[in-house]
Each structure stands twice: as structure tokens, then as C-alpha cells.
Amino acid sequence: GQQVMQIPQYQHVQEGEDFTTYCNSSTTLSNIQWYKQRPGGHPVFLIQLVKSGEVKKQKRLTFQFGEAKKNSSLHITATQTTDVGTYFCTGANNLFFGTGTRLTVIP
């Protein structure tokens, strides 16, 4: 069956440092979505990428969809304590969520 893996599983950064999480699917995706889940909270939609090679930016967050539409990345520039949480990727049909990357930001 389809698998969606993310690396790293955990990341601890000093506030102000950059952060990147990578998402890899075993199958080609029609689109990919990213969600953020704060500790004790529920997943919240961040963005959807559709086109091969697509890059989208949201303030300090940059999202990229791979050329083969099997991988994606989320990069945060100059992390802040508000970025703390777990970041999940998921394919279009949302049947498979990635394993998640838990980000801790040390003030």
C-alpha cells in the first residue's frame, strides 16, 4: 500500500534558525497538502500544491512539490516559537498522512 514518510521525525532548533522537513511518497500524487498540528491541537491546513515543481511561499514558509510529484518539502526561515508543532504532509485523497516532523524551537 501507499506509504508517506517524512524526515526528520524530530527537529530541535534555536529560535532564528531555519528548518526543513521532507515528505516522500511511495506513489505519484495528484496533489499534496501540508498541515500543522500544535501540541494538544488538531491539524490545520497550511497549503496545497498541485503542479510538478511548484513552489509556494507563505511569509517565512516555503513549500515545494517535486518534479516527479512523489516528494515535497517545507522550509521555514528564521523559526519563531510560534512555529512549534508537528508538520504533516498528505496526498490528495487524504487517505495517508505522513509520519510527521515534530519541531521544537528553543528560545
Added chain:
Amino acid sequence: EPEVTQTPSHQVTQMGQEVILRCVPISNHLYFYWYRQILGQKVEFLVSFYNNEISEKSEIFDDQFSVERPDGSNFTLKIRSTKLEDSAMYFCASRRLQNTGELFFGEGSRLTVL
């Protein structure tokens, strides 16, 4: 802003008991989902529902589970004869379109099976 609401926020039950978790999706949404998240782990898909029918279900969603839309607003997940390993956070989600667009999650129902 419209939101998905779930009740109860926390349910404690004895092993073997039946539990019903309730969700009110956003009113103009057509696609409904239940997910499970065991503490500290990833979000796992259980079932999707459209037009009063199950669209997809995972291997987790066995005969122990059922879903229902009893009226125009509620969407329920029933777990029969709960087991210890059913302890988890259960999230309901909804969206307007199929396979695209934002999935709106409720705040979740934490189920503890003793």
C-alpha cells in the same frame, strides 16, 4: 468562521462498552472523514463518507466501527465493544470538494478505554 464541532471532547469508557462520537461538519461541506491519532503518532485515516455512503475505509475500520449521518447535520462514529487499543484522539473532518482543497478538522474527541 465556520468550524467542525465534535462531542464529547473526552470520553472514558470500560473495555467492551459501546461509544458514539459525534461531529457536526461545516454546513456546505459534502465530504466527511474520521481519523484516529494515537498519542504521539501520526494521523490515521479511518473512513470517508459522501452522499450517505462510505466512500473509502481503511484496514483499521473493521466491523467494530460504523458511521452514520442520522440527520442533516450530525455525522457519528460508533465503536462497538471497545478495546484498550482504541484509546486515541478521534478527529472528524469535512470539506466541500472531493480530493482537493482544505480539510477542516474538529478539535477531536479523546477516547480513553479502561
